[in-house]
Amino acid sequence: MCGIAGLIHRGKSSNVGNELQAMLQALKHRGPDSTGYALYADNDGENFIMRFKVGENVGEGSSSVNEDESVYDKRKELVDSMLKNLGAKVIKEEKLTPYSYRYEMKYDEDLMEFSKKIESIESVEILSIGKSLELIKDLGDAQAVLDRYDLGKVTGTHAIGHARMATESGVDIKSAHPFWGYPFSDVSVVHNGQLTNYWNNRRVLENKGMRFMSECDSELIAVYLAEKMRNGATLEEGMKDSLSGLDGVFTYFVATKDSLGMAKDTMAAKPLVLYESDELVAMGSEEIAIRSILPHEIDTYDPFDGEVKVWQI
């Protein structure tokens, strides 16, 4: 089933960490397996933020193979060594859990080659790279992930998130949403639905040099849009193209450094409720997600089939 939520403050910053947590917690019944946040935070915009994992959460409910934590440190050392070879300068590093890290770094070269080399290290996955994007995903509900990664203090302009019920792939971080729009900085995607032409599209995109880290059909949307943008399409053009290029049922959100968009398939088979004002746009799979941050009476509506909308901060 899965639940998705997103919000964008227009012209100001807010505590998007807590706001998204409230929205995702309200949608917990739609997906209790894992929760993910893509927060567009008030960073200084100077350095890249890279969030990556060197292993999986093997806690309760995980479908991952148990590993000794000592391998995590070895992989982290390999990442540090690779960063040095690539010429990336690490400004600050934080160990968030035994298996996940947040690095602030300076890097001026091609992100695709960079990502390929970092991810050539066994079990290492870049969750996101961006100058404002902070992408966090892990097993557990919205409150558990917020607490584990101390997201309650994050302020920013916009955010998207996902509460996942695993159906087509494992209960693990690599299959959790949001997905980073590899290799574009600051692009993230969350999805509710099923894509039925996943393998056809994946084979074509892999032949074009794009990478897939999981077997989760939703990852296709991020890669699909990234490939379109790589060839010069705007975000909105890529999203409109996806309505015919992607087969199945879907409602998805995509966020960039300064915008937030939604697309709904032509069957309108997946739910979405939308609230729109001059100051704030908030949307989610169910109205209760919006009500969790806007308890007063508001006007909301369901976007129609085949609708694509993009908002700027």
Added chain:
Amino acid sequence: MANIKTNENKTKAQSMGLHSEVLTGKTQQKFFNPDEAENFYYWGTYDVDFNKRIDLDVNDLDCKEANKKIDELMSQGYGTIVIKNPQGKHSLGVGVLNKLNLIFEGSLGYFGVGSIDGPTVRINGRVGWSCAENMMAGKVVIEKNAGSCFGAAVRGGDLICKGSVGARTGIDQKGGTIIVGGDAGAFTGFMMQRGRIIILGNVGINLGDSMYDGTIYVGGKIGSFGSDAIESPMTKSDIDWIKRKLKVAEIGENFDVSKMTKVVAGKKLWNYDALEPTEKKGAI
């Protein structure tokens, strides 16, 4: 296991060809038997006084607690219940099988006022997916917008949304009337079987797809017709009926009904109209 045997004492219904068999033996189901006086009791019905009014704040209640409270209030004779702070919660006001004035001051989530039989409901906010699903009788008025599957499988009554509705409005509709003041999404009237839908605004693609029967009236533009749906000429009785219904719904006062498009099923299903007279009455 239940066994089937022929019932020799025919009732009126049986003499019309219905219920020629009865079940005997052990079964988990309870069948209606007019000889058992307690079965004349209709669960969920109370004597209520419409002038007896009460507010119910459901902010701290979940849907089960709220619905149980509504039932309790009806059992105490309250005929007008005002629900405060519904906050988009799901499944509020379902299964009300009674005459009742039920007012929601706010918005409902999914499956709001589903499976109702008789109440008059006014919702001052918006409703989520599948509002009034399986409604049997009564009147539901929504002041703002509605989500998808609005009035799914309704069998009777009037279901009115003054705003716009999502996709698959009136899916599997079996009777009653659905009235929408604004626009409607794709697959409106999908697999519709009986009843009528009035849309004053535009509708999306695949209108009336796979409809068996029933009638859809559209005031605005039609995205496309679905399989089996065709246009039919508007008659004077159509116009008079729509005008009367809009008046009851309190919308479209100055709307030019004569310019609406009437959509009906283009194919007739084999044996579809071979219903018993009593069944037809129930369906229409």
